[in-house]
Amino acid sequence: ATGEAAAMGQDYYAVLELGRGATDADIKKAYRKLALKNHPLKCKEPWAPKRFRQLAEAYDVLSDPMKKGIYDKFGEEGLKGGIPLEFGGENPWTVGYVFHNNPDKVFREFFGGDNPFAGRGAMKQDPPIVRDLYLSLEDLFYGCTKKIKISRRVMNEDGQTSTIRDKILTIDVQPGWKQGTRITFEKEGDQGPNVIPADITFVIQEKLHPRFKRENDNLTYVAAIPLGKALVGCMVEVRTLDGRLLNIPINDIVDPKYCKVVPGEGMPLLQDPRRKGDLHIYFNICFPKKLTRDKKLLLKSALLS
Numbered sequence: 597a598t599g600e601a602a603a604m605g606q607d608y609y610a611v612l613e614l615g616r617g618a619t620d621a622d623i624k625k626a627y628r629k630l631a632l633k634n635h636p637l638k639c640k641e642p643w644a645p646k647r648f649r650q651l652a653e654a655y656d657v658l659s660d661p662m663k664k665g666i667y668d669k670f671g672e673e674g675l676k677g678g679i680p681l682e683f684g685g686e687n688p689w690t691v692g693y694v695f696h697n698n699p700d701k702v703f704r705e706f707f708g709g710d711n712p713f714a715g716r717g718a719m720k721q722d723p724p725i726v727r728d729l730y731l732s733l734e735d736l737f738y739g740c741t742k743k744i745k746i747s748r749r750v751m752n753e754d755g756q757t758s759t760i761r762d763k764i765l766t767i768d769v770q771p772g773w774k775q776g777t778r779i780t781f782e783k784e785g786d787q788g789p790n791v792i793p794a795d796i797t798f799v800i801q802e803k804l805h806p807r808f809k810r811e812n813d814n815l816t817y818v819a820a821i822p823l824g825k826a827l828v829g830c831m832v833e834v835r836t837l838d839g840r841l842l843n844i845p846i847n848d849i850v851d852p853k854y855c856k857v858v859p860g861e862g863m864p865l866l867q868d869p870r871r872k873g874d875l876h877i878y879f880n881i882c883f884p885k886k887l888t889r890d891k892k893l894l895l896k897s898a899l900l901s
Contacts, residue, residue, distance in 0.1 A: 606672045608654035616668075620659070624706075627655040631703055636790045637720060645756060645789055652699035655706070663693055722794035725785055729798040731769060733805045733815075737837045737863060739771040746796065749786035756789055767798060772813070772866035775802045807835065813873025814862040820880045826850035832877060836861060842875075850879045 609616050612626040633639065634647045657663045657675065667675045678692040729742065744765045749758045767779050777800040785794030802810060809816040819832045827849060834842045844858060855876050862873025887895070 606650075606653075608657050608667065608672075611650050611654040612658070618658075623655065623658045627651060627659075627706060631655075631706070635703070640788075648703075649697070649699045652702035653695040656695060656702055657693070666693075720790070721783075721792035722785055724780075724795045724797050726797045726799060728801045729767070729779075730801045730803050731773075732803045733808055733810060733863075734837055735769055736773050736800075736802065736810075737771060739773075739869075740769045742767045742769060744798070746784065748784065748793075749788065751787040751789070758787060765796070769800075770866065771864040771869040773800055774812070774866075775800055775810075808837070810863060811876075812863075813865055814876055815873070816876045816878065818878050818880055820882055821846075821850065822882050823884065826879065826881045832856075834858075834861075834875065834877065844877065850881065852879070852881060854879060 609618060612618075612623060612630060614622055614626050618626070630651050631648065634644050634651060636644045636648055639647075657667055663675060666679060670679050675693045729744070731740075731742075735742075744767065745762055746765060747760055747762050750761045751758050763784070765781055765784065778797050779800075780795050780797045782795050783793040784796045787793050807817060815837075817834055819834070821830055821832070825846075829845070829847045832844045832846055834844060836842060842858065842861065844856060846856060848854065848856075855878055858875040858877065860872050861875035865871045865873065
């Protein structure tokens with residue numbers, strides 16, 4: 597009959613994975629092992645907080661000889677509902693047991709100074725989430741606004757369950773931002789019990805550009821010109837990032853390593869976007885595939901005499 601009564605309702609021995617003949621030492625050993633294993637700071641399963649609470653209640657009852665005695669004889673109903681007192685008195689029933697619902701208190705009192713989670717604080721932040729954000733040179737030249745939709749887990753009112761919700765993060769790109777610039781949104785990652793949400797960091801990456809290559813605040817452009825113009829001079833047309841057409845006179849002799857610097861036609865300076873870096877023009881010199889005899893003679897007299 598005793599076994600039947602105790603089996604009704606919650607089986608505290610089963611919660612601690614023990615048989616009914618468990619000693620006080622067995623109960624302590626089982627709680628130590630299972631509470632550490634199922635602590636919500638260690639176990640990230642959704643059921644961990646509930647399991648941690650059940651272990652605390654089971655230990656709270658079975659570690660107290662009075663409560664354990666009532667539970668062993670009358671089960672959970674007797675323990676929580678009260679039982680007749682054997683010796684009369686004012687109140688013929690014992691006061692029913694109510695668990696204080698604070699599993700952390702049980703854990704702290706059990707482990708005392710050896711609490712393996714002490715000093716960590718109750719909350720631990722998830723590691724940051726890092727994502728690349730690719731931008732065109734035009735975006736980084738003018739500045740722009742980028743809106744990024746993220747889906748993240750948000751805690752519900754009960755503090756235990758969560759829902760996936762979308763959120764729009766807005767990044768105001770400043771003129772002159774460079775590749776590697778980092779923008780951090782603090783604590784915008786998944787929410788969860790006993791965790792501080794992760795920071796989300798976006799790292800600026802530059803898209804390849806059809807005309808320019810960027811080097812810090814300067815822009816590099818490669819112009820293809822025939823050998824003749826490399827020797828006698830020419831005009832080079834360059835369409836800028838903001839759509840203007842530059843006509844650059846080249847009066848020097850252009851050798852393969854020659855660079856024409858055009859001041860103030862590069863990228864905006866981050867600290868003062870009204871000022872700009874420079875435009876560096878390099879040259880791809882196109883040699884003729886073949887020459888007629890007459891042309892060879894002309895070149896010989898012009899260059900080798």
